[in-house]
Amino acid sequence: MDYMLRTNTKEEMDQALLAAGLVTEMNLYGTAELYSISGVYIDHIGPTSKPAITEEFEGEITIISPGSTDNRWHTNVRVCIELTEEQIAALPQVDPPPAIPYRVFA
Numbered sequence: 001m002d003y004m005l006r007t008n009t010k011e012e013m014d015q016a017l018l019a020a021g022l023v024t025e026m027n028l029y030g031t032a033e034l035y036s037i038s039g040v041y042i043d044h045i046g047p048t049s050k051p052a053i054t055e056e057f058e059g060e061i062t063i064i065s066p067g068s069t070d071n072r073w074h075t076n077v078r079v080c081i082e083l084t085e086e087q088i089a090a091l092p093q094v095d096p097p098p099a100i101p102y103r104v105f106a
Contacts, residue, residue, distance in 0.1 A: 002105060003077045004094045010044070010073045013092070017042070020090035022077065039081035041105065045074040048102045078105045 007013045014034055017023045023034040023042070036042045052067035077091070 001079050001083075003079065003091055004097050004101060005075045005077060005092050006094045007073050007075075007092050010046070013044070013073045013075050016090060016092050017075075017077075020083075020087045022079070022087070037081075039079065041078040041080075043076040043078075043103065043105065045076065045103055047071045048074055074102065076101075076103065076105065 005013065005016065007016060014023070017034065018025070021037070022040045023036050025032050026035055027033075048070045050068050050070075052063055053065040055062045055064055074094075
């Protein structure tokens, strides 16, 4: 199962993933870092951008839709284990999910 998540910052995302039990904190090499648990794959995307949509006709370029940037933190998670309702509720899912995701798992 894939989940598309969004928070305001990476720190908020890390806290949400910890609260859902999808990552664990380990102190390797003197620095605490988060590692996904077995069966969970995390793809941190970060802020996203959409390019402007333009149309050219007879040398004139018309902007159909301006570009935009979403500075919030985006993360995709693929889960190959069974999650509890509480774990799913702890995930800050994008609602509704995008029709065309920025990035997906292959």
